[in-house]
Amino acid sequence: MTIQTASLQDRIDARPGDFRVLTGDRPTGPLHLGHYFGTLRNRVRLQRRGVELIVVVADYQVLTDRDVADRLAPTVHGLILDYLAAGLDPERATIFTHSAVPALNQLVLPFLSLVSVPELQRNPTVKDEIAHSRQSAVSGLMFTYPVHQAADILFCKGNLVPVGQDQLPHVELTRTVARRFNERYGEVFPVPEALLGTTSLLLGTDGTKMSKSRGNAIALSATPDETARLIRSAKTDADRHITYDPQARPGVSGLVQLAALCLGQDPHEVAATVGAAGAAALKRLVTEAVNEFLAPLRARRAGYAREPGLVWDVLRAGNARAGARAEQTLAEVREAMGTRY
Template sequence: MTHTDSTASQATAPAPSAEEALATSTSEASLARSIARSREIEADMPANPGRYRMLTGVRPTGNMHLGHYFGTMRTWAPIQDMGIDTWILVADYQVITDRDGVGPIRERVLSLVCDSLAVGVDPQRSTIFAHSAVPAANQLVLPFLSLVTESELHRNPTVKAELEATDGRAMSGLLLTYPVHQAADILFCQANLVPVGKDQLPHLEQARLIAQRFDKRYGRADKKRPVFRRPEALLGQAPLLLGLDGEKMSKSRGNTIELRMSADETAKLLKKAKTDSDRVITYDPASRPEVANLLTLASLCGAGEPEQIAERIGDGGAGALKTLTIEAVNEYFAPIRARRAELAADEAYLLSVLRAGNERATQVATATLDAVRAAMHMDY
């Protein structure tokens, strides 16, 4: 939650310029179109799963937590079970876009594979692979870089935000070209369905733009079909979960509950979760965000609607709220954690799943790179 200075909140904001107003209007219209299109795709997916290949990616900068699960992971198995070709990218190279080292990356990569399988991903029907193990996919970055300008990269919202957060530290070339690497991740496997949040739409638009520019500049020799499929957004309706400290949930802040944690560890952390001093529990996200966060979490874990949970607790206070939330979370995740414990005990199996996924990804990436080289007349 962002705290605004009282004097600043009372100040009158300057009227937007005509250019700013137009940009805002255009952005809102574009978002509305993206939402409408996403809803059309959602309706079509069960009926025509063969039309789609879904790609989602996670940076192994830490262990997966409840925010990841309710944000995206819980949709992976249902999408797979519809018959949609599902690809899960372990974006290990992207760890170093804004970090000086990779940390305990082997442990985190295997933990991510383990979590993916524990939530229902079937390696016989889905592909789990590591970015660094697919050279042909990464080779696409070079021709893709020729299709974007420096100013376009600087305008990307994620790049702009990272630059503002560097506190004077020079931006790495890898971070500046981050949107192009993401485009290569999406386009190499011909994914046409990418689950994203609203803030990630510019990255997807960059991938679409690169695909369009490549086909316009080079195209296939027979001109019958484009080299790349155009990826579209699957806009989720994930709830915003705060961290245990009431701030944004983040692996780097250490304010999360990880999927790999035990029921006792979960209970210990939730007992320390930030609330407020009002004993009567109410669901008021604007005025009582920390209390609302626990109510939302309990609701997501099957305890009922947030308002109903609050009414049941009444004047039981934060202690009763935390007890209910602990019970709901631990009951909901018990089967996932049991499955995860079995998987974590068999590292050889996790490695075999990853290597099989790497092999399939390499086959697809090589075919795509061959098509790119042929279109560029570099197939000699």
């Protein structure tokens, strides 16, 4: 898929009201800095620009993980707190859960009829999730993730999807589903565009992609001491002189990049600042930068957490709005397919 982010961004800036964004997360644990710099920051920016923002908490997509499914309610609660603390405004953004919008989930079946099994098996994001699932057997639900995401995007006629590089295959499959449905049944869905974030992939403390499942992520809700401990344990290398070279030095470069993002500086400048002072000095710099950057977000999160019922009120309102929109789209789909009996 060809993505012309610059020209797309120009169109968003000129006419933000023409765009409807669908984005979201699976509630598998606390959101981390990879989420923030990868998508959350951009969601807030789009919201402030006047783009309509719809955010799904994909609770059905964690049923493949028994450990998460058994503590779903507190995980969803924490996820909404992370959203609010990051700057999502429930008065302007619709925040909802999969399980509360049955009309959305009814779109999955006709969409599955438009996609082949090899197309699902080839999806690199699904393959990566399976590789890191630590499960002896993979459920059929995991293979349907891309189609469920297509339903997430298309139920609200979403035409813009802000994603990181690793999520592009899901958007491409959504575009395929929209085109095939329209070709078979008539024009119902827009073909969404992907808005690729400008931040390169944020590495975790082990030098690989920052991920909750890999245990290498710095949660937005982590305390300063927890953050310091995690950064102290980060992998570096034997070269004392600090440089920014993601290919040759992923561990060191991941730390440099993290500090650069939090400080608003170029990674090469950060590396030059540390120079020959070594990994210990780099880790101290990163710890200070991260904790200072997250301090206001953590304060907002603590304030929201003290408001009883706030999170569930946000979800009830968002579920109602999303449900009404999903019912309308499902009615159009039934009309197009000739299944309104």
